[in-house]
Amino acid sequence: MIKKIAIIGAGGRMGTWFSKYFSLRKGTTLILYDINAYSLKGSANTTVCEDLVHCVDRADLVMVCVPISEVPHIIQECATKMKPGAILVEISSIKNRSYKELKRVPNHVKPLCIHPMFGPAAPSLNLMKIILIPVRNATNELRILKELFEGSVVSIIHDAKTHDRIMSIILGLTYFTNLVFASFVSKQDYQSLKQFSGTTFRIQSLLCTSILLDEPDLILALLSQNSTVQKQIRKYLFEAKKLERLLSGHNQFKMKLTLEKLKSFYQEQQSLELSYTQMYRIISYLNKSDGGLN
Template structure:
């Protein structure tokens, strides 16, 4: 297959470039960052010889700025028109516009894939271009980051746009080793993402912001299991693009959960101010009872220590 990846110079775009290249597809890599594209191409071709180089084509010009003049736009349009699949790996706030800009150059029956973490706005754009241009949509959300092994069984959320069965078939064809989790409603997907992404990012960035740099070395030296894992999470999050952070928090469902979280913290603070240990213990017990009713908290405790043992064993090497 011929696959164009727009935003290939980014971290997730590079992941998909490696994924498709390793499976023998011809890939057109587009990004406004020429240095990132060249570095990606070099890494892809590092182990290839002869004909391998013909499967990678670099397209430096941004299709989204095609009206700004300059050369190179025609080759991008040709690549899009000749591709079986066009994938958008772009910041969430530009994807709805990109859907329309790209779809107009695709041939009927080709597949437009987007991998945004939030789906409300992009689904509207996808439904519109399907009707206008006769293309096939595929709305995916990778449940992993760019550090994931391209050969692993990675999980994706599939959020159907028009025909769920057809779109699932397309996903299984182009991602044969993936595990698909199907969520039928885009708004329900975004609501859950407000919890598992938006709130997790908000809590961890707020926690990291609270810390003083001078305290971190001693915190790590004295840390037990909880801070060790927590620091891995917030330090890992801080490798992401600031635009991802802002986009996740601008999810329209986040405000509701963030207000509830702040109210819970204010309640804890009022108990501390009142030296009310009994209420603090009751809050803890109530939460433990609630979560134990729907999760295996003892199993999670054991898993936490297995993870820590693995971390500690690797740190000792």
């Protein structure tokens, strides 16, 4: 039974989220550690440690919530100090190096490699997606994951390389596209654009400004530490250049053909009418919310 949970990097945004989540778990004691210990506060069921060893050696589960570049080193430090049967969880967005380190942990430690596909603003875990990358025993690791995060939607990617390739588009290319958009728009009269914008610009602005809340180190890591991202960016820019050539060459026939092909492809994948409806649901919510873009 998991009674003592240690969170390494508990002062960070995701560390804070998981600390709050596990603090609601009945019968659980939290042991928190962060390099900036002043950011942490103890309570009746929470202990703040100033030493990593004392944080992990008593824990039934250790969750690593540190910056991507630090994950392999922290895994090494934790694994050798953990008690037999304890679970070591890492949640980074890039798995290549961290996965290799989890493969090397001593046999008395149970590794769990997951990727929460949500950010620290998520109001709850309900229906939030978590990806599992099995390390040793997929069946046991899936069981542990479902017990820890009841209510989440679990998907499995069977190796770290495939995970990182998929994330190079889902995260890397998406961040790159929004950063380019944000950079361009920042050089325009942004207040006028907001004042007169319709639904499309409003949604795109919401996306590009929201990712800027992430720590710069995280954004840089997503774009530079995943070896596949640069390749995807080059492909993306190639596609952009092709469209630009069609427009600048006034080739309306080929441009219409391209649009029809895109429409046909996505219509086979999902209902475009549903996508359109969902976009207006988001806009409707923003109109009712004080936090909406106006």
